[in-house]
Amino acid sequence: MGQAFSIMNKPSRRKFIQMGSMMGLGAALMPMQFCTPAKKEEAIVTDPEVVKQTLKSFGIQLYSVKDQMAENAQETMKSLASYGYKQFEGFDGGEGILWGMTPADFKSLNSEIGVDFVATHCDVFKNLEAQAEQAAEVGMKYLICPWIGGQDSIDKYKAIADQFNQIGETLKGYGLKFAYHNHDYTFVDLEGQMPQDVLMDQTDPALVDFEMDIYWVHVAGVDPEAYMKKYAERFRLCHVKDAAAGIENPHERGVLLGKGEIPFAKLIKESQAIGMDYFIIEQEQFDGVTPMEAAKQNAAYLSQLEY
Numbered sequence: 001m002g003q004a005f006s007i008m009n010k011p012s013r014r015k016f017i018q019m020g021s022m023m024g025l026g027a028a029l030m031p032m033q034f035c036t037p038a039k040k041e042e043a044i045v046t047d048p049e050v051v052k053q054t055l056k057s058f059g060i061q062l063y064s065v066k067d068q069m070a071e072n073a074q075e076t077m078k079s080l081a082s083y084g085y086k087q088f089e090g091f092d093g094g095e096g097i098l099w100g101m102t103p104a105d106f107k108s109l110n111s112e113i114g115v116d117f118v119a120t121h122c123d124v125f126k127n128l129e130a131q132a133e134q135a136a137e138v139g140m141k142y143l144i145c146p147w148i149g150g151q152d153s154i155d156k157y158k159a160i161a162d163q164f165n166q167i168g169e170t171l172k173g174y175g176l177k178f179a180y181h182n183h184d185y186t187f188v189d190l191e192g193q194m195p196q197d198v199l200m201d202q203t204d205p206a207l208v209d210f211e212m213d214i215y216w217v218h219v220a221g222v223d224p225e226a227y228m229k230k231y232a233e234r235f236r237l238c239h240v241k242d243a244a245a246g247i248e249n250p251h252e253r254g255v256l257l258g259k260g261e262i263p264f265a266k267l268i269k270e271s272q273a274i275g276m277d278y279f280i281i282e283q284e285q286f287d288g289v290t291p292m293e294a295a296k297q298n299a300a301y302l303s304q305l306e307y
Helices: 002-029 036-046 062-071 073-082 103-113 128-138 154-172 195-201 214-219 224-230 264-272 291-304
Strands: 059-061 087-090 116-121 142-145 177-181 208-213 235-240 278-281
Touching: 059 062, 059 116, 059 291, 062 073, 062 087, 062 291, 073 103, 073 291, 087 278, 103 116, 103 128, 116 278, 128 142, 128 154, 142 154, 142 208, 154 177, 154 195, 154 208, 177 235, 208 214, 208 224, 214 224, 214 235, 224 264, 235 264, 278 291
Parallel strands: 059 087, 059 278, 087 116, 116 142, 142 177, 177 208, 208 235, 235 278
Antiparallel strands: none
16 A cells, blocks of 8 residues: 555656746746835835824823812813823912822822823922922922013023022932923013023023923914024923914914914924923913813824824
């Protein structure tokens, strides 16, 4: 039986060898263009110039929902987290930077809802060390000065810059960073200089960071992207807030994200390359919707924005 099986299969084995030789020759002669489409497709997918991405995490300045925070801070924070916010930036609503909560309760709440409470706006010119101690205890990274008001001389801005350096030095001892949040008044010419330039130039980069409110820079007539690049690595946080076209009053141009003229996709992409770490939505005018609905719509917009 074994011999018969061997003899019977000799023709088929010979045919198999012949077919294998023909297939090998065919592969050798196959034109190269039949092999390249897969490589081209792979190149398109992995080319960083064409691959789009979205922000993995972004935050909200809680002042956007200040009335709701005053009514019930904990429930408001829970709702915002459910909209997709992964970061919070606070403000002192009258109960301190922890909103009347103990540090332990504050940390527990943010852990429960999966949010990093990155920073808070506060009066850094009063009770600085007490606020710094609280902020450090709950894991915040920044205390931010939200307002200095328009000054009437460049020398006064220089004096404020000196104060900023001192504040930054103090916060450094608590493992915190200091930043200043701009409005439009520092982008208006004064004595032949731009006050914002003075604040940037007169502060120590090791002690003072900046939070760019993109809306206020834009409505002041300055290009946010160009200014970020002028002072690369100095702006670590920003307020993402859109402005409508065709309205003269800078205080009346606020619209929900995507309804204005600010090119956020390009700004996000370019700013990340020069040091921007945190993108914080802020809304002060609400387009006929409630503040919470505005927060929800803004989160949906930014989570889907490709750049």
